[in-house]
Amino acid sequence: MASVDEVKKLAALARLSVRDEEVKAFAKEFDSILAYVGQLESLQVHSEEKKTPPLRNVFREDSEPHEKGKYTKKIVEQFPNRERNYLKVKKIISYE
Amino acid sequence: MSKALNELTITEAARALRAQEITVQQLWDACAKAAKEKNTELKAFLELFPADDTAIDAAQKRIDNKGDNTPALCGIPLAIKDNILIEGHIASSASKILSNYKATYDATVITKLKEAGTLFLGRTNMDEFAMGSSTEHSAFGAAKNPHDTSRVPGGSSGGSAAAVAAHMALCALGSDTGGSIRQPAAHCGLVGFKPTYGAVSRNGLEALASSLDQIGPLAKSVADAKALFDAIRGRDPLDATTIETAPSAVPVAFRIGVPHHLLTEGLDKDVRAHFDNALAAFAQQGHEIVDVSLPTSPHALAAYYVIQPAEASTNLARYDGMRYGVSVAGDSLLQDYVRSRTEGFGTETKRRILLGTYVLSSGYIDAYYRKAELARGMLRTEYDKAFESVDVIAFPTTPSPAFAFGEKTDPVSMYLEDIFTVTANLTGMPALSVPMGNVMREHASLPTGIHFTAPHGKDNVLFAVGAKLTGEQLY
Numbered sequence: 001m002a003s004v005d006e007v008k009k010l011a012a013l014a015r016l017s018v019r020d021e022e023v024k025a026f027a028k029e030f031d032s033i034l035a036y037v038g039q040l041e042s043l044q045v046h047s048e049e050k051k052t053p054p055l056r057n058v059f060r061e062d063s064e065p066h067e068k069g070k071y072t073k074k075i076v077e078q079f080p081n082r083e084r085n086y087l088k089v090k091k092i093i094s095y096e
Numbered sequence: 097m098s099k100a101l102n103e104l105t106i107t108e109a110a111r112a113l114r115a116q117e118i119t120v121q122q123l124w125d126a127c128a129k130a131a132k133e134k135n136t137e138l139k140a141f142l143e144l145f146p147a148d149d150t151a152i153d154a155a156q157k158r159i160d161n162k163g164d165n166t167p168a169l170c171g172i173p174l175a176i177k178d179n180i181l182i183e184g185h186i187a188s189s190a191s192k193i194l195s196n197y198k199a200t201y202d203a204t205v206i207t208k209l210k211e212a213g214t215l216f217l218g219r220t221n222m223d224e225f226a227m228g229s230s231t232e233h234s235a236f237g238a239a240k241n242p243h244d245t246s247r248v249p250g251g252s253s254g255g256s257a258a259a260v261a262a263h264m265a266l267c268a269l270g271s272d273t274g275g276s277i278r279q280p281a282a283h284c285g286l287v288g289f290k291p292t293y294g295a296v297s298r299n300g301l302e303a304l305a306s307s308l309d310q311i312g313p314l315a316k317s318v319a320d321a322k323a324l325f326d327a328i329r330g331r332d333p334l335d336a337t338t339i340e341t342a343p344s345a346v347p348v349a350f351r352i353g354v355p356h357h358l359l360t361e362g363l364d365k366d367v368r369a370h371f372d373n374a375l376a377a378f379a380q381q382g383h384e385i386v387d388v389s390l391p392t393s394p395h396a397l398a399a400y401y402v403i404q405p406a407e408a409s410t411n412l413a414r415y416d417g418m419r420y421g422v423s424v425a426g427d428s429l430l431q432d433y434v435r436s437r438t439e440g441f442g443t444e445t446k447r448r449i450l451l452g453t454y455v456l457s458s459g460y461i462d463a464y465y466r467k468a469e470l471a472r473g474m475l476r477t478e479y480d481k482a483f484e485s486v487d488v489i490a491f492p493t494t495p496s497p498a499f500a501f502g503e504k505t506d507p508v509s510m511y512l513e514d515i516f517t518v519t520a521n522l523t524g525m526p527a528l529s530v531p532m533g534n535v536m537r538e539h540a541s542l543p544t545g546i547h548f549t550a551p552h553g554k555d556n557v558l559f560a561v562g563a564k565l566t567g568e569q570l571y
Contacts, residue, residue, distance in 0.1 A: 014453045017438045037398040040467045058336040074200040080423035090429040
């Protein structure tokens with residue numbers, strides 16, 4: 001079911017790199033996991049059950065902002081790389 | 097007093113503190129000493145915090161001044177799972193990628209506990225990002241079961257369970273996405289409670305699967321679980337999914353539904369015997385045992401292992417080495433992401449991210465994710481219908497007692513540990529595991545648990561039914 005190429009593609013989508021021996025193991029485990037969750041295929045769903053979504057999103061209006069700068073120092077301290085209070089990252093646009 | 101101070105329940109300690117038989121300092125010292133002595137072997141805690149003298153003094157003063165009006169949890173030392181934020185402390189979800197992450201704020205549950213005067217002993221071990229049923233997926237080594245150290249304590253809140261079972265803490269907070277509080281509670285002989293979805297704020301809980309996660313207690317008694325739940329529940333503007341749960345009427349005689357059709361295979365015979373004994377004890381007390389049918393239940397675990405990895409892969413996309421956590425530089429921005437995530441995440445986490453990415457990808461989303469969401473809706477409808485004729489539904493918490501380290505190496509056999517517990521997360525209903533007796537395995541006496549589910553918002557009904565089994569009086 002899951003091929004080595006498929007696992008590599010999924011890894012790329014998920015921003016992960018997998019070594020060749022890992023890819024084989026993942027592909028094998030995927031087959032047994034997908035065989036198990038694939039039993040959902042046999043579940044009969046009646047038409048009325050398709051209409052009502054069991055979950056809905058809950059949002060609220062923005063309110064009660066904290067005072068400016070309250071967390072800045074603590075958050076900036078976590079940055080792996082910074083310049084003053086700015087987060088420093090590599091160039092996003094490259095010219096190739 | 098015959099018990100050592102660290103062996104007390106919250107109820108017993110709260111009484112002794114108010115009667116001035118013990119002090120907050122003595123209680124803290126007894127727990128801190130036990131924790132330090134036992135942690136090398138049990139690995140229940142990833143870090144033990146130094147004593148907070150200011151908080152200990154403040155708690156003692158509150159008890160001295162207000163006596164019985166002080167919150168029940170004032171001065172009580174607790175253990176906190178490593179995925180719950182305590183400002184200034186590391187909260188790593190037992191992952192390498194967050195091993196250097198210091199919480200910049202308190203989770204809402206921590207704010208509430210601080211206001212109640214609770215003390216924090218340390219952060220407890222867990223499966224990485226709460227994915228697992230044994231703590232074997234912790235990036236920092238597995239926790240051990242205090243009843244038999246060659247066996248797992250369960251997971252993912254295995255460190256919290258081991259800490260309470262070994263009397264290193266009076267009580268602990270865990271999180272439960274598919275059974276992560278109830279399964280370790282059953283394996284360690286504790287009461288474990290997953291509240292109704294939304295009863296407790298998730299603000300400041302490192303997310304695994306947001307539609308399934310709930311924070312809850314692992315405790316030595318039903319009364320303690322209730323006391324900790326009462327201290328942390330309630331609406332929170334910082335978590336829009338929170339609801340207010342008002343206590344509902346508790347029946348005098350319970351109608352206990354049992355889905356016998358789910359118990360025909362895969363169940364350890366000693367676990368089954370304890371379960372039947374527990375039901376017989378209920379019947380003897382005048383409660384009614386009713387057979388119920390939950391036909392979609394055999395699909396619950398499959399639905400869970402689609403929805404949970406799907407949400408996990410989405411939630412864990414935030415860990416990219418940019419703003420916090422472990423950051424590994426590559427030669428481009430993309431390589432920074434890839435290297436940080438590849439080196440930061442463990443194998444099980446990667447497996448579930450890949451699986452989640454797969455079930456959400458175009459071409460598969462209908463077959464897996466959407467079908468799983470439909471199964472979830474059907475389960476909820478079936479449970480709602482069953483609750484028209486029963487007050488609670490009961491089955492064993494796990495099919496068998498705690499397993500040995502390394503026993504479940506293939507992922508599916510580990511996932512099957514959650515077969516009974518996942519449904520309550522999918523339906524959002526509250527669920528409680530209570531010890532129902534020990535079984536002998538290779539000279540070790542291992543606990544087992546009985547599991548009760550109640551309708552949405554009827555959390556207090558579960559405490560009432562659990563207390564019937566333990567013979568506790570609840571106030």
